[in-house]
Amino acid sequence: MFLDEVELHLSGGKGGAGSNSLRREKFVPRGGPDGGDGGRGGDVVLVADPSEASLQRFQTERRFKAAPGGHGGPSRRHGADGQAIRLPVPVGTMVFDAGTGRLLADLDRPGATLVVAAGGRGGWGNTHFATPVAQTPRHRELGDPGVVAVVRLELRLIADLGLVGLPNAGKSSLLARLTGARPKVADYPFTTLTPNLGVAEVEGGRTITVADVPGLIGGAHLGAGLGIGFLRHLQRTRSLVQVVDASSGPEAAVRAYSEVHRELSAWDEELASRPRVVAANKVDLMVGRDRARVLKALREAAGPGSAVLPISALTGEGLDELLEESAGLARGRESPDPGGFRLYPGPRPTRQEVLVEGGAGHYRVTGEGVLRLVAAADLDDPEEVTRLQRQLRRLGVESQLAASGASEGDVVEIGDVEFTFVPEAPTR
Numbered sequence: 001m002f003l004d005e006v007e008l009h010l011s012g013g014k015g016g017a018g019s020n021s022l023r024r025e026k027f028v029p030r031g032g033p034d035g036g037d038g039g040r041g042g043d044v045v046l047v048a049d050p051s052e053a054s055l056q057r058f059q060t061e062r063r064f065k066a067a068p069g070g071h072g073g074p075s076r077r078h079g080a081d082g083q084a085i086r087l088p089v090p091v092g093t094m095v096f097d098a099g100t101g102r103l104l105a106d107l108d109r110p111g112a113t114l115v116v117a118a119g120g121r122g123g124w125g126n127t128h129f130a131t132p133v134a135q136t137p138r139h140r141e142l143g144d145p146g147v148v149a150v151v152r153l154e155l156r157l158i159a160d161l162g163l164v165g166l167p168n169a170g171k172s173s174l175l176a177r178l179t180g181a182r183p184k185v186a187d188y189p190f191t192t193l194t195p196n197l198g199v200a201e202v203e204g205g206r207t208i209t210v211a212d213v214p215g216l217i218g219g220a221h222l223g224a225g226l227g228i229g230f231l232r233h234l235q236r237t238r239s240l241v242q243v244v245d246a247s248s249g250p251e252a253a254v255r256a257y258s259e260v261h262r263e264l265s266a267w268d269e270e271l272a273s274r275p276r277v278v279a280a281n282k283v284d285l286m287v288g289r290d291r292a293r294v295l296k297a298l299r300e301a302a303g304p305g306s307a308v309l310p311i312s313a314l315t316g317e318g319l320d321e322l323l324e325e326s327a328g329l330a331r332g333r334e335s336p337d338p339g340g341f342r343l344y345p346g347p348r349p350t351r352q353e354v355l356v357e358g359g360a361g362h363y364r365v366t367g368e369g370v371l372r373l374v375a376a377a378d379l380d381d382p383e384e385v386t387r388l389q390r391q392l393r394r395l396g397v398e399s400q401l402a403a404s405g406a407s408e409g410d411v412v413e414i415g416d417v418e419f420t421f422v423p424e425a426p427t428r
């Protein structure tokens with residue numbers, strides 16, 4: 001199956017812990033702190049890669065976690081940075097925050113990159129904590145946790161030319177004729193089940209990309225046929241070609257034209273109102289008089305905004321004119337900023353944000369501030385545990401747990417750590 005929408009669970013690597021080492025040298029009675037810093041956790045990165053055609057690679061694996069940073073060592077040895085995970089995605093992949101639905105980035109150019117889940121900062125070694133009064137500090141930090149991101153990837157093909165029409169109109173034949181692509185072509189409806197992309201050479205060595213989508217039928221927006229979801233692949237094509245089977249006469253051709261137009265409008269009014277080329281296909285099956293009648297009827301239906309051209313995907317007739325006409329439309333839609341890609345500021349939960357999920361004796365607490373506190377705390381140190389408890393209470397973790405129904409003895413998961421819930425105050 002062609003996968004063009006998927007939800008991924010991505011975690012940056014945890015930062016390495018700083019070291020607590022004290023220098024040991026001959027004849028130096030009490031060496032100063034020399035613990036190095038932990039390395040950064042690896043990032044999880046999405047990269048737009050022209051050799052990826054779909055989101056197929058995520059069919060089975062949808063969770064990725066980058067490597068943690070190495071721990072710092074004595075003699076100020078810095079921990080190694082965790083290796084990043086680079087996930088190639090097709091050009092045209094849009095990345096949304098799965099929770100809020102917000103667009104994070106549109107990876108619409110080859111090489112466009114988005115760091116989705118950054119690795120955690122490495123903890124400082126104790127060298128950072130030397131003060132005039134504490135020359136031999138025993139304090140170091142553990143690393144920060146990596147960012148956890150749940151994102152929805154949605155592929156919207158980016159092509160110069162998008163083909164749309166009823167099943168059997170000849171879209172795939174046209175794609176094959178124009179480009180080297182070899183989509184499945186057969187004499188029955190719904191031959192094409194998934195979008196196809198092909199590359200056509202035009203004069204001057206230039207290439208254009210052509211997208212062929214499954215046939216669209218009346219009621220598709222209500223779920224009939226293969227539905228309407230694949231139309232998203234046409235939203236970003238620079239020009240639209242509506243392919244109509246002209247061989248069954250003027251009435252049938254106009255009906256076919258209107259049916260598709262209605263479905264396009266139901267999907268996206270803007271898409272439906274774009275100027276487009278109407279390709280009256282299969283004219284090789286018709287004699288001159290019939291051709292003229294079909295073309296006239298289609299021109300009346302399409303109105304002055306759209307050119308109606310007679311073509312044959314079988315013989316190649318009219319294809320040069322078709323390319324020329326649609327190239328003109330594409331030029332009219334040239335994007336104003338041809339380089340780089342748009343990056344939308346990601347959802348930054350405030351440090352104070354606390355989220356409690358779960359029930360029936362098991363709860364999970366998330367929120368950047370909370371996760372950071374827990375990850376950075378050295379839980380072997382009772383003093384730090386007390387401090388952590390105080391901070392969590394101040395952030396409202398305890399009251400939110402109580403409000404969610406947690407009672408004494410329940411398991412509470414925060415990041416990598418499990419606690420037993422012991423409310424300080426009575427929870428009534």
Ligand SMILES: Nc1nc2c(ncn2[C@@H]2O[C@H](COP(=O)(O)OP(=O)(O)OP(=O)(O)O)[C@@H](O)[C@H]2O)c(=O)[nH]1
Nearest residue numbers: 167168169170171172173190191192215282313314
């Ligand atoms: N005579 C003639 N037959 C054509 C022409 N174009 C396509 N056909 C035939 O029409 C049938 C359908 O063609 P396809 O290209 O599969 O049509 P499609 O629009 O991709 O159909 P779906 O994938 O089902 O939406 C095939 O048998 C083609 O050989 C043409 O210009 N002339």
Ligand SMILES: [Mg+2]
Nearest residue numbers: 171172191192
């Ligand atoms: Mg097809």
